[in-house]
Amino acid sequence: MESIFFFVVAAVAVICSLLVITCKNPINSALSLVMTFFCLATFYVMLDAPFMAVTQVIVYAGAIMVLIIFVIMLLNVKAETVKPNTHAVLAGSAIGIFSMFLTVWFLLKGSLTGATGSMSPQSIAKTGHIEIIGKALFTDFLLPFEVTSILLLVAIIGAVILAKKRI
Amino acid sequence: MLALENYLVLSAILFSIGTIGVLTRRNAIVIFMCVEMMLNAVNLTLVAFSRYLGNIDGQVFVFFIMTVAAAEAAVGLALMIAFYKNRESIDVEDINMMKL
Numbered sequence: 073m074e075s076i077f078f079f080v081v082a083a084v085a086v087i088c089s090l091l092v093i094t095c096k097n098p099i100n101s102a103l104s105l106v107m108t109f110f111c112l113a114t115f116y117v118m119l120d121a122p123f124m125a126v127t128q129v130i131v132y133a134g135a136i137m138v139l140i141i142f143v144i145m146l147l148n149v150k151a152e153t154v155k156p157n158t159h160a161v162l163a164g165s166a167i168g169i170f171s172m173f174l175t176v177w178f179l180l181k182g183s184l185t186g187a188t189g190s191m192s193p194q195s196i197a198k199t200g201h202i203e204i205i206g207k208a209l210f211t212d213f214l215l216p217f218e219v220t221s222i223l224l225l226v227a228i229i230g231a232v233i234l235a236k237k238r239i
Numbered sequence: 240m241l242a243l244e245n246y247l248v249l250s251a252i253l254f255s256i257g258t259i260g261v262l263t264r265r266n267a268i269v270i271f272m273c274v275e276m277m278l279n280a281v282n283l284t285l286v287a288f289s290r291y292l293g294n295i296d297g298q299v300f301v302f303f304i305m306t307v308a309a310a311e312a313a314v315g316l317a318l319m320i321a322f323y324k325n326r327e328s329i330d331v332e333d334i335n336m337m338k339l
Contacts, residue, residue, distance in 0.1 A: 078241055082249050089253055089276055093260035098268050105272050108253075112279055115246065119290040124298055128282075131305050136275065136312045143316045144268055147323050152266060164262030172255035179247050189294035208295045209302070220306045227310030234317035 078118065085111035096151040098144045102137060109133040120193050123201045246287035253280035267322075267329040271315055278308050 088111065091104035109132045116125035196204065209217050253276060260273030282301045289297025319329055326333050 075241055075245075078245060082245075085249070086252055086256070089256045092272060092276060093256060093264060093269075098266055101269050101272055105276060108276060109279065112283055115249075115283060116286055118241075119246070119286050121286050121290065121298055124282075124286055124301055127302070127305060131309060132275070132279070136309060139312055139316055140268065140272060143319060147268075147320070147329065149266065149268060149329060161263045165259050167262060168255045168259035171258060172251055175251040175254070176248055179244065179251065184243070184292070188292055191289075191293040191295055204295050205298060205302070208299050212296075213299050216303060220303060223310055224306065227313045231313040231317040234314065234321050 074118070078115075081111050081114050098149050098151075099141065102141050102144060106133050106137050109137070120196050121201060123205055243287060243291045247284060250280045250283045250287070253277075253283070265330050265332060267319055267331050267334070270331065271312075271319075275308060275312075278304060 085108050088104045088107040092101045092108065095101045095104065109128060113125040113128040113133070116122070116128060191204065257273045257277035257280060260276070261270050264270055264273065282304055285297040285301050285304075289295060289301075322334065323329055325336075
């Protein structure tokens with residue numbers, strides 16, 4: 073049952089991501105990408121990570137995609153009419169498919185050490201996923217967490233300076 | 240429970256589709272969306288490993304990757320708007336102002 077569900081959602085994710093790179097109209101690409109993000113959120117739920125699924129939907133499918141669609145509509149981007157360079161498409165696809173086979177080959181050749189940590193579905197159900205993440209974020213990863221806030225501040229200032237005509 | 244390989248192979252496929260999109264498309268916004276897709280493929284790998292190895296660190300990394308993606312979206316789209324003001328186009332073929 074779980075594997076049937078996995079393969080159905082995986083097929084939807086792959087088809088939607090193929091639509092992202094084949095659609096001529098950027099709006100269609102953006103909407104297909106939203107569907108891909110929802111499929112990934114489904115996988116996070118299957119992997120016992122509900123908080124990551126919620127963040128995926130809110131941050132990616134919500135904030136980032138709204139921003140992208142907003143910019144597409146603001147700039148009034150037309151669908152591509154120029155025919156793409158066939159050689160470039162062939163070379164790019166060859167590189168991409170080659171890298172995929174290389175990755176899968178390494179993947180099937182390698183093996184895990186078998187070491188496991190303390191987290192299990194039982195402990196997630198007992199303590200709660202958000203509490204586990206919150207503990208890790210505010211103890212082991214406190215400095216990166218604080219640095220992230222500075223990164224966001226710099227990004228906001230940079231975006232305003234780049235998009236503004238005169239400061 | 241499903242084998243870990245399923246998630247990793249799916250993630251590799253999504254990453255490669257994103258790579259093909261970055262290499263073949265000419266519209267800067269579509270390239271940007273393909274980069275987001277590649278970041279998401281890596282996120283799926285990290286969450287899958289985190290679950291199967293029983294360690295929360297992978298999911299904390301995903302959290303940081305999402306933050307960086309949000310910052311990247313803000314700055315990247317502002318760059319595109321600034322470029323569109325100059326050239327009336329966001330085709331990557333037109334981005335050649337730094338060429339000698």
